[in-house]
Amino acid sequence: MEQASQSGIILKSKFAGSAARAHPPLKNTGIGEQLPSAGVSEIPRRQTLFFEGDSADAIFEICTGTVELYKTFLSGRRGVLGFFRAGAIVGFAMDADYPYSAEAVTPCQVRRISRSSLDRVLGRNASFAKRLLEATCRELTVTQEKMFILSRKSPAGKVAWFLLQHKRPSASGATHMAVVEMPMSRADIADYLGMAPETLCRTLTKFKRDGLILADTPYRVRLRNIARLGTLAAEACN
Amino acid sequence: MEQASQSGIILKSKFAGSAARAHPPLKNTGIGEQLPSAGVSEIPRRQTLFFEGDSADAIFEICTGTVELYKTFLSGRRGVLGFFRAGAIVGFAMDADYPYSAEAVTPCQVRRISRSSLDRVLGRNASFAKRLLEATCRELTVTQEKMFILSRKSPAGKVAWFLLQHKRPSASGATHMAVVEMPMSRADIADYLGMAPETLCRTLTKFKRDGLILADTPYRVRLRNIARLGTLAAEACN
DNA sequence: CGGACGCTTGAGACTGATCAAGCATAGTGG
DNA sequence: CCACTATGCTTGATCAGTCTCAAGCGTCCG
Numbered sequence: 001m002e003q004a005s006q007s008g009i010i011l012k013s014k015f016a017g018s019a020a021r022a023h024p025p026l027k028n029t030g031i032g033e034q035l036p037s038a039g040v041s042e043i044p045r046r047q048t049l050f051f052e053g054d055s056a057d058a059i060f061e062i063c064t065g066t067v068e069l070y071k072t073f074l075s076g077r078r079g080v081l082g083f084f085r086a087g088a089i090v091g092f093a094m095d096a097d098y099p100y101s102a103e104a105v106t107p108c109q110v111r112r113i114s115r116s117s118l119d120r121v122l123g124r125n126a127s128f129a130k131r132l133l134e135a136t137c138r139e140l141t142v143t144q145e146k147m148f149i150l151s152r153k154s155p156a157g158k159v160a161w162f163l164l165q166h167k168r169p170s171a172s173g174a175t176h177m178a179v180v181e182m183p184m185s186r187a188d189i190a191d192y193l194g195m196a197p198e199t200l201c202r203t204l205t206k207f208k209r210d211g212l213i214l215a216d217t218p219y220r221v222r223l224r225n226i227a228r229l230g231t232l233a234a235e236a237c238n
Numbered sequence: 239m240e241q242a243s244q245s246g247i248i249l250k251s252k253f254a255g256s257a258a259r260a261h262p263p264l265k266n267t268g269i270g271e272q273l274p275s276a277g278v279s280e281i282p283r284r285q286t287l288f289f290e291g292d293s294a295d296a297i298f299e300i301c302t303g304t305v306e307l308y309k310t311f312l313s314g315r316r317g318v319l320g321f322f323r324a325g326a327i328v329g330f331a332m333d334a335d336y337p338y339s340a341e342a343v344t345p346c347q348v349r350r351i352s353r354s355s356l357d358r359v360l361g362r363n364a365s366f367a368k369r370l371l372e373a374t375c376r377e378l379t380v381t382q383e384k385m386f387i388l389s390r391k392s393p394a395g396k397v398a399w400f401l402l403q404h405k406r407p408s409a410s411g412a413t414h415m416a417v418v419e420m421p422m423s424r425a426d427i428a429d430y431l432g433m434a435p436e437t438l439c440r441t442l443t444k445f446k447r448d449g450l451i452l453a454d455t456p457y458r459v460r461l462r463n464i465a466r467l468g469t470l471a472a473e474a475c476n
Numbered sequence: 477c478g479g480a481c482g483c484t485t486g487a488g489a490c491t492g493a494t495c496a497a498g499c500a501t502a503g504t505g506g
Numbered sequence: 507c508c509a510c511t512a513t514g515c516t517t518g519a520t521c522a523g524t525c526t527c528a529a530g531c532g533t534c535c536g
Contacts, residue, residue, distance in 0.1 A: 488527085503511085
């Protein structure tokens with residue numbers, strides 16, 4: 001079981017002539033710190049950072065807020081790759097265009113880093129490339145785990161996994177009940193887990209009834225029985 | 239839609255102190271050529287190259303045959319990450335241990351490359367690290383596509399996708415009907431696609447009835463209507 | 477020739493998606 | 507300040523589809 005808002009890469013990019021591709025869940029890798037940026041921008045809720053197909057000439061480091069990466073299919077359906085928080089870097093693309101779209105789920109602050117400058121650093125700094133490779137691999141791990149979770153379906157398992165994945169790193173030693181903030185809509189989560197929003201609701205309701213979770217608001221729940229949730233998540237695939 | 243036996247990474251490895259992690263579908267990246275190896279070994283059918291949890295002190299370049307990467311879950315179920323052919327490299331791990339098991343689906347010839355030598359090259363050759371990053375990202379792309387395919391289920395879409403993914407690069411300009419070799423068992427494929435073996439069989443039978451494919455043997459089919467298969471695969475997620 | 481294994485096919489139970497309709501909350505305008 | 511509207515969460519009933527349990531075959535091997 002991994003940690004919070006992992007996942008959510010954007011692969012493909014033509015940095016350094018042909019190099020990098022992930023834009024992972026770089027959880028505070030400090031990669032952004034080494035790169036010159038154009039300063040921090042304020043992004044209002046539900047605004048798009050970039051669309052699938054746009055020319056991928058920059059990557060974004062999230063400073064505050066939550067960003068969602070998604071892909072729209074021909075059928076009109078949507079698939080979301082992941083949700084990202086402060087410290088993550090999105091928009092890492094290997095091709096000329098972004099392969100996915102990115103949208104602010106909450107108001108966000110992001111640092112824009114031009115691809116050319118990233119390119120320069122990549123070509124010069126070997127250890128930097130290594131860190132990037134490492135981060136990409138980490139993303140790959142998360143993606144593979146998610147792949148298994150999603151295919152060996154079972155709504156309960158998926159939702160339990162989602163809750164555990166997004167639980168706050170058990171903040172200050174206050175309540176030992178983990179808190180899960182989920183500012184995204186139910187539809188977003190459903191698209192992330194590959195299920196219908198109704199099924200997601202029913203599953204959450206069942207969790208409440210069974211005393212597994214406690215809902216402060218629809219966008220914030222507390223986990224009352226983490227062990228049991230872990231079992232559910234494991235049964236689904238592990 | 240990607241090509242043949244892609245996917246199938248093995249992430250995590252402690253090369254170069256902390257670097258690489260993927261062991262992707264490195265389709266003839268030539269990475270193996272730059273590394274000293276202990277020569278080629280013959281692996282009989284159904285023999286295991288390494289088990290999940292084994293100390294990951296080597297990676298393997300496949301010379302001939304097909305290798306399958308899989309993970310066994312607590313519930314006894316199995317999930318296969320992918321099938322790999324000549325040119326692919328398996329066993330790329332970032333952790334001390336292999337996170338997955340690898341087994342020969344057919345008799346294989348593999349080149350064993352010690353992790354320490356890989357480590358040395360990685361630390362010295364910057365462009366090598368870049369190629370690895372590139373390959374890892376490619377693997378990530380494939381994994382993400384697979385994730386969507388598997389979650390937005392629909393047996394027909396999954397199977398159509400599988401067939402197209404594994405079709406031979408339309409060999410010699412002989413028959414323009416693509417050939418798909420699938421030496422692995424139905425159970426293997428089902429574990430790969432996240433469905434029951436019975437459902438896989440039924441779907442294949444239906445494809446035959448509808449004239450989409452032509453079965454020479456259970457392990458070799460020809461695609462009669464690639465366009466339609468593509469549509470099915472796309473409907474499932476694209 | 478006999479047996480084992482794996483592919484294939486059949487019938488029934490389960491369950492998640494879909495179609496529809498309540499409810500609550502937040503935001504707007506009078 | 508309050509009513510109204512809109513949006514999105516929640517719940518309900520129905521239906522289609524896959525998994526499961528079982529049983530036929532065919533092939534390969536001893």
